[in-house]
Amino acid sequence: MTKNLKGIAASDGVATAKAYLLVQPDLSFSKSTIEDTDKEVARLHSALDQSTAELKVIRAKAAESLGEEEAEVFDAHMTMLADPEYIGAIEQQIQNDKVNAETALKAVSDNFISMFEAMTDNTYMQERAADIRDVSTRVLSHLLNRPLPNPALIDSEVIIIAHDLTPSDTAQLNKKYVKAFVTDIGGRTAHSAIMARSLEIPAVVGTDTVTTDVQNGQLITVNGLTGDVTIDPSEDQVKASEQAATAFAAQKAEWAQLKTAKTITADGVHFEVGANIGTPKDMDGVIANGAEAVGLYRTEFLYMDSSELPTEDDQFKAYKEVLEKMDGKPVVVRTMDIGGDKKLPYLPLPHEDNPFLGYRAIRISLDRQDIFRTQLRALLRASAFGNLRIMFPMIGTVNEFKAAKKVFLEEKDKLVKDGVKVSDSIQTGMMMEVPAAAVLADQFAKVADFFSIGTNDLIQYTMAADRGNDRVSYLYQPYNPSILRLVKHIIDSAHKEGKWAGMCGEAAGDPIMVPILMGMGLDEFSMSATSVLRVRSQMKGLSASYLKTLAERAVTESVTNEDNIALVKEFTESK
Numbered sequence: 177m178t179k180n181l182k183g184i185a186a187s188d189g190v191a192t193a194k195a196y197l198l199v200q201p202d203l204s205f206s207k208s209t210i211e212d213t214d215k216e217v218a219r220l221h222s223a224l225d226q227s228t229a230e231l232k233v234i235r236a237k238a239a240e241s242l243g244e245e246e247a248e249v250f251d252a253h254m255t256m257l258a259d260p261e262y263i264g265a266i267e268q269q270i271q272n273d274k275v276n277a278e279t280a281l282k283a284v285s286d287n288f289i290s291m292f293e294a295m296t297d298n299t300y301m302q303e304r305a306a307d308i309r310d311v312s313t314r315v316l317s318h319l320l321n322r323p324l325p326n327p328a329l330i331d332s333e334v335i336i337i338a339h340d341l342t343p344s345d346t347a348q349l350n351k352k353y354v355k356a357f358v359t360d361i362g363g364r365t366a367h368s369a370i371m372a373r374s375l376e377i378p379a380v381v382g383t384d385t386v387t388t389d390v391q392n393g394q395l396i397t398v399n400g401l402t403g404d405v406t407i408d409p410s411e412d413q414v415k416a417s418e419q420a421a422t423a424f425a426a427q428k429a430e431w432a433q434l435k436t437a438k439t440i441t442a443d444g445v446h447f448e449v450g451a452n453i454g455t456p457k458d459m460d461g462v463i464a465n466g467a468e469a470v471g472l473y474r475t476e477f478l479y480m481d482s483s484e485l486p487t488e489d490d491q492f493k494a495y496k497e498v499l500e501k502m503d504g505k506p507v508v509v510r511t512m513d514i515g516g517d518k519k520l521p522y523l524p525l526p527h528e529d530n531p532f533l534g535y536r537a538i539r540i541s542l543d544r545q546d547i548f549r550t551q552l553r554a555l556l557r558a559s560a561f562g563n564l565r566i567m568f569p570m571i572g573t574v575n576e577f578k579a580a581k582k583v584f585l586e587e588k589d590k591l592v593k594d595g596v597k598v599s600d601s602i603q604t605g606m607m608m609e610v611p612a613a614a615v616l617a618d619q620f621a622k623v624a625d626f627f628s629i630g631t632n633d634l635i636q637y638t639m640a641a642d643r644g645n646d647r648v649s650y651l652y653q654p655y656n657p658s659i660l661r662l663v664k665h666i667i668d669s670a671h672k673e674g675k676w677a678g679m680c681g682e683a684a685g686d687p688i689m690v691p692i693l694m695g696m697g698l699d700e701f702s703m704s705a706t707s708v709l710r711v712r713s714q715m716k717g718l719s720a721s722y723l724k725t726l727a728e729r730a731v732t733e734s735v736t737n738e739d740n741i742a743l744v745k746e747f748t749e750s751k
């Protein structure tokens with residue numbers, strides 16, 4: 177029976193395909209006593225064999241669709257499945273304690289995991305802990321005969337249905353087959369939604385119930401522009417969805433004509449419209465959409481894509497590639513912003529009740545200077561190949577900025593002394609995403625070369641509303657005058673010191689926000705590459721000088737988020 181759901185529109189586009197449930201099965205079991213332990217060991221081996229066979233297929237598929245490097249993680253899993261120490265310990269526990277294979281597997285795996293995780297100074301062993309966690313889950317699924325979903329094996333068009341998707345789940349989605357995804361939870365600025373936009377995969381998040389409403393293989397239509405999802409649609413609904421997809425494609429074709437144009441307003445003002453990237457692979461989208469800059473390179477994805485800390489050379493290559501592809505246009509590279517919803521399996525961080533308020537980003541970099549210095553050296557070496565700007569994430573105090581800058585200058589000095597070619601005009605700026613820094617922007621403007629406003633975090637911290645929690649998404653209010661006053665203060669403070677201010681949070685590409693920011697004189701707008709042409713087209717039709725009054729009224733007269741939506745409509749629909 178047809179069912180309509182409404183979620184948060186998280187990534188533009190419209191799709192119709194069969195549902196593929198990416199939901200972990202229930203792998204609970206109880207402990208039991210076994211008389212015939214040899215038979216139980218044989219059952220264990222059968223599950224191990226099935227797991228190995230499955231991994232071989234997954235590995236081959238992953239190599240084909242995602243590349244050899246992404247596939248290598250499965251080699252580590254297969255090695256683990258053949259590890260005599262690990263497997264021997266499970267067999268021994270079955271024989272000695274006369275317990276079922278599930279119990280022995282779990283006990284031995286937990287033991288290995290805590291042993292490896294305790295070796296905090298040994299990244300290799302920490303990665304093995306993550307491998308054991310994955311591998312033991314797979315073996316358990318075979319013991320219990322409850323198969324795990326294997327997205328790497330998808331070989332026909334599907335719409336992924338999941339409770340939530342982590343950024344690493346999203347990175348593994350194969351665009352050829354995954355036509356859209358729909359989740360129970362999540363917000364527009366959660367990192368999986370941001371990645372969906374750069375992958376151009378339509379997405380609707382925060383539907384609450386999609387995983388229980390839809391069955392594997394059911395037909396489903398997804399509209400990532402409106403947040404509408406229809407399960408088991410009627411023929412007419414399928415037709416309407418196809419028409420919406422065609423209309424969206426036509427709209428995109430019209431925007432594409434602006435690809436090589438500069439972003440100039442109706443009254444001749446130029447704004448720089450740039451794109452955000454997560455990896456050098458995203459550069460195809462940046463070029464295809466004619467972005468004038470890379471306004472944010474989230475380098476943490478380089479760390480997340482790797483099975484160990486990327487070396488200085490690995491990083492150098494990635495940064496150099498991006499700089500060269502931009503051919504002299506600005507590239508703002510943000511140093512590692514791990515923490516919050518971005519985790520590194522090989523850098524296990526202690527459990528925190530509030531990870532978004534915890535040990536993350538620059539706080540880790542200043543503490544783990546070995547990691548930070550390696551990254552800065554790679555960046556400095558790459559600076560000779562383009563127009564590099566470096567930015568530090570989550571800066572909350574002036575002292576943090578100064579400390580980060582000091583490490584940067586020390587590494588620069590060392591390289592220069594060693595005769596390495598380093599650019600002399602690298603700007604060093606900061607994300608403006610912590611309210612304390614935003615309020616003190618006038619002081620920060622004296623030490624930083626530029627600001628890039630990270631509204632994704634700035635809004636969640638100012639409104640005290642988790643950016644990934646759909647239950648409080650009504651509080652996630654980009655146009656609330658409280659947010660806009662901070663934004664205006666940041667821009668004005670930068671300008672007073674002769675510095676520039678940009679925005680790389682998702683609000684920079686928001687059609688309601690764009691006119692306000694134009695009126696405030698924001699210098700640079702950086703967004704998902706797929707939004708660049710839409711925003712360029714919008715700016716072309718607006719007059720920047722006229723919008724100054726809008727910006728002024730938005731922070732002086734308006735009281736609510738809705739007031740400002742109405743105000744923007746008043747200013748843009750009459751013009």
Ligand SMILES: C=C(OP(=O)(O)O)C(=O)O
Nearest residue numbers: 609630631632633680681
């Ligand atoms: C751009 C931002 O950074 P991230 O989304 O990576 O936290 C932001 O917070 O707005």
Ligand SMILES: [Mg+2]
Nearest residue numbers: 609630632633
């Ligand atoms: Mg942020």
